[in-house]
Amino acid sequence: MEILELNNISKSFGAIKALDNVTLSLRSGEVLGLMGDNGAGKSTLIKIIAGNFKQSSGTINFENQKVEFSKPMEARDKGIEVVYQDLALCDNLTAASNIFLTREIKRNFGLIKIINFSEMFKRAKDIFKDLKSETLPDEEVKMMSGGQRQAVAIGRTKLSKAKVVLLDEPTAAISVRQVAEVLELIKQLKNQGIAVVIISHRMPDVFAVSDRIAVLRRGQLVANKLAKESSPEEVTALITGAIEKA
Amino acid sequence: MTEQTLEKNKKKIKISNLHEIGLLIALILVLLLFSFTTENFFTQRNFTSILRSASYVGLIAFPMTFVLITREIDISVGPSVAWSGLFFVILIKWYDFSYFSSAAIVILWGILLGYFIGIARTKLFIPTFITTLALWSALRGYSLFVTEGRPIAISNKEFRYLFGGDILGLPTVTWIMLGAFLVFWFASKYTVTGTNFYAVGGNPKAARNIGINVDRVKILALIGTSLFAAIVGILFVARVSSGNANLADGMEFDVIAAVVVGGTALGGAVGTMTGTLLGCVFIAMISNGLIHWGIDPDLNKVVKGIIIFLAVVINSNVTFKSNSGGPKED
Numbered sequence: 001m002e003i004l005e006l007n008n009i010s011k012s013f014g015a016i017k018a019l020d021n022v023t024l025s026l027r028s029g030e031v032l033g034l035m036g037d038n039g040a041g042k043s044t045l046i047k048i049i050a051g052n053f054k055q056s057s058g059t060i061n062f063e064n065q066k067v068e069f070s071k072p073m074e075a076r077d078k079g080i081e082v083v084y085q086d087l088a089l090c091d092n093l094t095a096a097s098n099i100f101l102t103r104e105i106k107r108n109f110g111l112i113k114i115i116n117f118s119e120m121f122k123r124a125k126d127i128f129k130d131l132k133s134e135t136l137p138d139e140e141v142k143m144m145s146g147g148q149r150q151a152v153a154i155g156r157t158k159l160s161k162a163k164v165v166l167l168d169e170p171t172a173a174i175s176v177r178q179v180a181e182v183l184e185l186i187k188q189l190k191n192q193g194i195a196v197v198i199i200s201h202r203m204p205d206v207f208a209v210s211d212r213i214a215v216l217r218r219g220q221l222v223a224n225k226l227a228k229e230s231s232p233e234e235v236t237a238l239i240t241g242a243i244e245k246a
Numbered sequence: 247m248t249e250q251t252l253e254k255n256k257k258k259i260k261i262s263n264l265h266e267i268g269l270l271i272a273l274i275l276v277l278l279l280f281s282f283t284t285e286n287f288f289t290q291r292n293f294t295s296i297l298r299s300a301s302y303v304g305l306i307a308f309p310m311t312f313v314l315i316t317r318e319i320d321i322s323v324g325p326s327v328a329w330s331g332l333f334f335v336i337l338i339k340w341y342d343f344s345y346f347s348s349a350a351i352v353i354l355w356g357i358l359l360g361y362f363i364g365i366a367r368t369k370l371f372i373p374t375f376i377t378t379l380a381l382w383s384a385l386r387g388y389s390l391f392v393t394e395g396r397p398i399a400i401s402n403k404e405f406r407y408l409f410g411g412d413i414l415g416l417p418t419v420t421w422i423m424l425g426a427f428l429v430f431w432f433a434s435k436y437t438v439t440g441t442n443f444y445a446v447g448g449n450p451k452a453a454r455n456i457g458i459n460v461d462r463v464k465i466l467a468l469i470g471t472s473l474f475a476a477i478v479g480i481l482f483v484a485r486v487s488s489g490n491a492n493l494a495d496g497m498e499f500d501v502i503a504a505v506v507v508g509g510t511a512l513g514g515a516v517g518t519m520t521g522t523l524l525g526c527v528f529i530a531m532i533s534n535g536l537i538h539w540g541i542d543p544d545l546n547k548v549v550k551g552i553i554i555f556l557a558v559v560i561n562s563n564v565t566f567k568s569n570s571g572g573p574k575e576d
Contacts, residue, residue: 073457088455090448092515093441101445102457104438114436 002064003028003195004049004080004164009058011044011219018044019055020219026164031186031196033210033227035203037239040216042199046166049197050082051075063163079163083153083170091142095135096124099155127155131188133181146174147181154185157194164195171205183209203232215239215246222246265509265561269524273531280535287538294417300530301423303497304523305478307504308430309470311522313374314505315447316464317514318367320471322378324497325385328490330356330479332389335398335489345405349480356476357469364465374468382498389491397490400483409484419481426474431519443467447514496547503550504529507557529553 004026011019019041026032036042047053049060051069060067062078069075072082089098097104100120106113124137133151135144141152150170157165167186171179179202186209189196200206206213206227213230215223215238223230223238223246230246237243281288306323313320330352337348363381366372409418434440445453446463454460483489508525510517532553536546 072455084455088449088452090445090452090515092444092448097441097445101441101453104441106438113438115438115441117436 001028002026003062005061006049007059007061009045009048009055009060011048011053012056017219019048021058022216022221024214024221024224026195026197028163028195029190029193030212031190031198031210033206033213034197034199034216035206035213035235035239036216041219042216043168045216046082046168046197046199049075050080050166076160079161080166081157081160081162081164082166082168083150083157084168089141089149089152092140094138094140095144095152095155096120096137098141098152099124099127099159103159124155127158130158130192131155131185133185145178147178150182151185154189162194164197165189166197168199169201170198171200171202179205203235207232217241266518266521266524269508269521269528273524273528276528276531276535280531280538284535284538287535292534294412296527296530296534297420298417299533300526301417301419302478302481303500303504303530304423304526305419305426306471306474306501307522307526308426308519309467309474310501310505311430311508311510311517311519312434312443312467313471314510314512315443315514315517316467317447317450318374318464318468319502320363320374320378320468321498321502322381322385323471323475323501324494325382325389326359326472326475327479327482327494327497328492329385329389330476331483331493332393332398332489332491334480334483335400336392338400339398345402352476352480353473356473360469360472361465363472364468367468368461368464386491393489393491395491397488399488401487405484406487409481422481427519427523434519439466444515499550500529503554503557506554506561509561511561512558
């Protein structure tokens with residue numbers, strides 16, 4: 001089933017055309033690798049899907065219904081979550097507190113509402129187990145490795161029962177061992193029927209998890225094909241413009 | 247020991263606990279030092295006196311802890327206390343308001359003042375340091391102008407005995423402070439509001455992105471210090487039976503010193519109410535002990551200055567890499 005369809009999306013910032021007639025769709029349980037040079041329009045596209053920007057023209061369908069998001073909250077309510085490059089975690093809070101931030105589980109004592117930490121720890125533990133990650137719910141995020149931090153950030157999307165997860169450079173700035181951990185997290189999301197878009201500069205990471213590769217160059221979609229029918233060499237050529245279209 | 251087991255051991259003791267334990271040990275050492283070197287330090291009467299001054303400071307230090315955690319600061323609390331007390335007395339003496347309605351008006355004033363500082367910060371983007379520095383000058387100046395520098399006396403024995411005296415062997419203000427401590431401690435540990443203060447201090451950008459109303463959280467924190475400065479102003483009047491423009495001179499320094507000595511980072515994100523409570527007692531005990539040593543009150547300030555400096559040095563070295571908050575917002 002096509003869960004997300006982008007039809008002829010364009011976006012201009014003044015005279016600059018950041019996206020030019022992009023048509024792209026995504027299925028549940030599919031991992032799409034979105035590639036392109038800096039300024040190719042990847043982030044703009046992600047931000048339009050997530051409700052940060054409004055497209056200048058074109059339509060978005062989500063679960064076969066036309067949607068228009070005026071702010072990120074609306075996209076999130078539908079089940080579209082973004083995990084940003086800077087991760088958006090609070091280092092001074094525990095993993096569980098980060099996952100449940102703004103959605104804390106509470107116990108009511110009359111007018112007083114108390115955070116139910118034991119329940120939050122339990123649920124967070126289950127989420128990490130689902131993701132096959134060894135992250136401890138009661139540990140503060142500042143003590144964690146890059147891979148564990150990604151697990152916390154992705155854990156947030158699990159809590160909201162996201163249907164589409166957009167990952168912005170999930171494997172940048174972490175060690176090789178942790179990259180494997182993060183790629184495993186992405187596979188777990190896929191196995192659970194979640195549609196994943198991964199933006200990355202790291203070719204091997206993208207090819208390791210993606211079913212399909214889409215390449216943007218100067219705002220235009222120049223490739224959208226199955227990963228097994230493409231190759232890192234071809235994608236590099238598409239990104240740089242050595243190959244016009246594929 | 248391998249690197250990994252070292253990591254694990256480090257995790258077992260939280261840094262905040264480490265700081266509190268260290269402070270508690272320092273507190274006991276200072277207590278012993280003064281007890282053995284002076285005659286009248288180790289007496290019930292003197293402990294009551296220490297508790298009393300720690301309590302006035304504590305009442306403002308608890309909300310100040312939240313303010314610092316959210317990466318803001320309020321340096322206007324000293325003049326704010328003086329003006330609030332004066333305002334309270336003026337309403338009673340000059341305008342014939344009842345004690346109760348005067349107190350209500352002054353408390354409302356405190357809330358509005360904090361709201362103003364918060365709005366200036368979040369909507370006009372004026373750093374709280376600047377706004378509260380302006381208020382620090384303006385409130386003290388206005389208080390002196392209105393009273394021509396003379397105290398305004400009130401005489402009401404019940405009011406004085408109830409709020410300025412003792413209940414069950416402890417100063418009333420200490421009971422109020424302990425009640426406030428429980429509320430703030432509980433809020434910081436077990437409520438969403440408390441968690442939001444830490445989240446905003448930890449990573450404001452993330453907090454905003456996730457859907458926390460960062461502006462509202464900061465405004466709430468700033469209302470806290472102004473509100474409690476107003477309350478302390480009224481309690482001071484009960485103690486000294488007058489409003490005085492020179493009251494609470496340098497109190498902002500004691501409050502911030504107590505919070506920082508208690509382990510709260512000036513850069514935000516880190517701090518506990520227990521630490522702040524210990525910090526208040528620590529600062530009050532040192533001030534008191536130095537008087538018993540016969541040290542000049544002016545030099546007393548020098549010693550306090552050194553202590554706050556050392557506390558920040560220790561604080562930033564213990565917590566520097568791991569605690570100094572996440573990415574900066576502005």
